[in-house]
Amino acid sequence: MAKAMREPTFWILTALTDQARHGYGIIREAEDLSGGSVRLQAGTLYAALDRLAAEGLVEIDREETVDGRPRRYYRLTDDGATALAEETARLTRNADTAAARLRTRPGFALAVPHARPATA
Numbered sequence: 001m002a003k004a005m006r007e008p009t010f011w012i013l014t015a016l017t018d019q020a021r022h023g024y025g026i027i028r029e030a031e032d033l034s035g036g037s038v039r040l041q042a043g044t045l046y047a048a049l050d051r052l053a054a055e056g057l058v059e060i061d062r063e064e065t066v067d068g069r070p071r072r073y074y075r076l077t078d079d080g081a082t083a084l085a086e087e088t089a090r091l092t093r094n095a096d097t098a099a100a101r102l103r104t105r106p107g108f109a110l111a112v113p114h115a116r117p118a119t120a
Helices: 007-015 023-033 042-054 078-103
Strands: 058-066 069-076
Touching: 007 023, 007 042, 007 078, 023 042, 023 069, 042 058, 069 078
Parallel strands: none
Antiparallel strands: 058 069
């Protein structure tokens, strides 16, 4: 069984699912997608991107110069998309199991309207 993905990693990979992005674009997209719960600092992001690139989950898409400063764009690899899909499935199973258990608690109204019953 694969190790659980750290939340910042989850949101970095999620931010790259639809298009290549540069660092600040990843920071903004991850914050937006997470509802503001993940606020990456540049140093944290670039360390994570280096690690994810070494693991083959992201790769450099292109580099360009904007206002005299280099800008590197990253994209999600197929292995990165697979890892993200596996983590999404793991999180869904966990949430479904918890929701099913909470529904059995007398007098407890579950505040997760989209939860599905856990399957065996």
